[in-house]
Amino acid sequence: MNEDIIVIGGGIAGLSAAARLSADAKVTVLEMESATGYHASGRSAALIEENYGAPSVQALNKASMAHFRDGGYLTQRGLLIVAQKGDKEAFEADVSHMGVDRITPDEARALVPILAKDRVDMAAYHAEAFDIDTDRLMQDFIRVLRGNGGQVITDAVVTAIRQDAHGWHVSAGAQYSAPTLVNAAGAWADLVAGIAGLTPLGLIPHRRSMARLPAPGGHDTTRWPMFFGVSESWYAKPDAGALLVSPAEEAATYPHDAFADDMTLAEGLDRYQQMVTPEVTRPLATWGGLRTFAPDRTLVLGRDPHAPEFVWCAGQGGYGFQTSPAASALLADLVMGRTQHLDESAVAALRPDRLRA
Amino acid sequence: MSKLPPSASIAEAAGGAKLHAPSAARNGPAIVALIQQIAPARGRALEIASGTGQHVAELACALPQIDWHPSEIDPLRIASVDAYVAEAGLANLHSAQQLDATRDGWSAAHRPYDLVHLSNLLHLIPEPAAKAVITEAASAVADNGLLVLYGPFKRGGALTSQGDTTFDAELRAADPAIGYKDDAWVTRVLTQAGLTLIAIREMPANNLAFIASRRRP
Numbered sequence: 001m002n003e004d005i006i007v008i009g010g011g012i013a014g015l016s017a018a019a020r021l022s023a024d025a026k027v028t029v030l031e032m033e034s035a036t037g038y039h040a041s042g043r044s045a046a047l048i049e050e051n052y053g054a055p056s057v058q059a060l061n062k063a064s065m066a067h068f069r070d071g072g073y074l075t076q077r078g079l080l081i082v083a084q085k086g087d088k089e090a091f092e093a094d095v096s097h098m099g100v101d102r103i104t105p106d107e108a109r110a111l112v113p114i115l116a117k118d119r120v121d122m123a124a125y126h127a128e129a130f131d132i133d134t135d136r137l138m139q140d141f142i143r144v145l146r147g148n149g150g151q152v153i154t155d156a157v158v159t160a161i162r163q164d165a166h167g168w169h170v171s172a173g174a175q176y177s178a179p180t181l182v183n184a185a186g187a188w189a190d191l192v193a194g195i196a197g198l199t200p201l202g203l204i205p206h207r208r209s210m211a212r213l214p215a216p217g218g219h220d221t222t223r224w225p226m227f228f229g230v231s232e233s234w235y236a237k238p239d240a241g242a243l244l245v246s247p248a249e250e251a252a253t254y255p256h257d258a259f260a261d262d263m264t265l266a267e268g269l270d271r272y273q274q275m276v277t278p279e280v281t282r283p284l285a286t287w288g289g290l291r292t293f294a295p296d297r298t299l300v301l302g303r304d305p306h307a308p309e310f311v312w313c314a315g316q317g318g319y320g321f322q323t324s325p326a327a328s329a330l331l332a333d334l335v336m337g338r339t340q341h342l343d344e345s346a347v348a349a350l351r352p353d354r355l356r357a
Numbered sequence: 358m359s360k361l362p363p364s365a366s367i368a369e370a371a372g373g374a375k376l377h378a379p380s381a382a383r384n385g386p387a388i389v390a391l392i393q394q395i396a397p398a399r400g401r402a403l404e405i406a407s408g409t410g411q412h413v414a415e416l417a418c419a420l421p422q423i424d425w426h427p428s429e430i431d432p433l434r435i436a437s438v439d440a441y442v443a444e445a446g447l448a449n450l451h452s453a454q455q456l457d458a459t460r461d462g463w464s465a466a467h468r469p470y471d472l473v474h475l476s477n478l479l480h481l482i483p484e485p486a487a488k489a490v491i492t493e494a495a496s497a498v499a500d501n502g503l504l505v506l507y508g509p510f511k512r513g514g515a516l517t518s519q520g521d522t523t524f525d526a527e528l529r530a531a532d533p534a535i536g537y538k539d540d541a542w543v544t545r546v547l548t549q550a551g552l553t554l555i556a557i558r559e560m561p562a563n564n565l566a567f568i569a570s571r572r573r574p
Contacts, residue, residue, distance in 0.1 A: 033544075033554075034540075034554065034556060034557035035554075035557060036540075036541045037541045037544070038541075038544055038548070038554065042541070042544060042545035042548050042549070043545075043548060043549065135541065135542050135545070138514075138541060139513070139514030139539060139541070142514045142515070143514055143515075146515065152513050154513075210549075212549070240485060240488055240489075241461055257553065259553070284496055284550075284551075285492065285495065285496065285550045285551030286551050287549055287551055
């Protein structure tokens, strides 16, 4: 099949990029699993907080808000940080870089009534944090792609990539050819680069485990904010009548179908337990996901300086959904050679050139 | 219970308490063939939303090594399932238990099953209820056990046949909260219920079967 652009990876990164590119090109997305969004995109806590991430990530967050608001993808959630007496230094650091406002422990307990009175010594809150409707966001990007004549091929495992004078030739069950290749393969992005004969960028997947607990103490968790231990040592987030708790670990690993690490999960649940009164019961379910970071923890967006028809859309880390509207728009602008709407220094911080020096 | 269009729920009297659904008769053989390929060598199976009881009777007959436990929410259908169970007279087919599969927490009262099977329900209920069914069904699956979800679904957010487009529109006209669920959504809910997706199989009449396992790599 002859395309203008082949996108490898059918998670939020690849689908959003494909949707934007499809306005000007014939785009095919190749997804190795049977359904889109199977790996990291299907395991996200799906929160947007504009001050989360490196400065270039924050620039993407801010530039994404209009798309999220106009599309009605957001539900107000709020973000709460709770700390014990000995954690003053770490708590002050969180307050200064997360843009949260100090509140009293009593005010924190009014938001999350299970917080332990004798443990929560300091708290801070920020209302401007939102749940993202990730299912609809991905479906809408697919709809745009299809509306522009593009397609998503599932069960398409890439086994070979070669480039000749006509462009890239990708073997993935069938053969696909296009002048331009976009690498949106998430945890597999460096492997895809290797298959294409390029030097990897040093993108490392990091596991994060999750547990779903029954609603603690029988409380209705619906309106609770997402709440964090200091220095993101654990977090908890309401989820359809239950509570997700994560140890928020970043354990470097290899690309695979991730699952929770039981020991790490137990330690994280213990850190959560120290701050709440109800006893932690057996999780209803556990799972894991991979957050894939570049060495500088910033996305990698744009043409590879060593192979300009090889385009990176990778290193989303834990910011893939929250940055997707602006990251995909920037990627399409860079590929199509249009003026970028983002700040120049942010664009420089995002392009792969920085890692190819 | 959701409001359903006539096209969603055709079951005719079939003598005594027995009901007969032509759609269940049509897709029965494909479901039986699929489960024969993947079922464990022995064990216990739960069928959720057994409906008329046609499927579980065929499954118990075709898979004698498995102990089949049908379940249903509706008393009329429970009577129908039990009539099929009585007629089959199989040692590995048990009478129906009343179960509201959309109720949070039901799985806690069940000993884990080696196989949990659900056909043709998720498009008939709202998304939060469908999520509860999948999550609880996943919790009812034993280690190394399987969950099989069969039915009509959207693929990548799209309805992929004229029949599906019509049926989904009829469902949503009867109750705006119900209708086809998306394959990516089902996959995410399965994963976040602690299962590993093994395969999504294309089935006759543009149906899909999701096969997921509670296994550790």
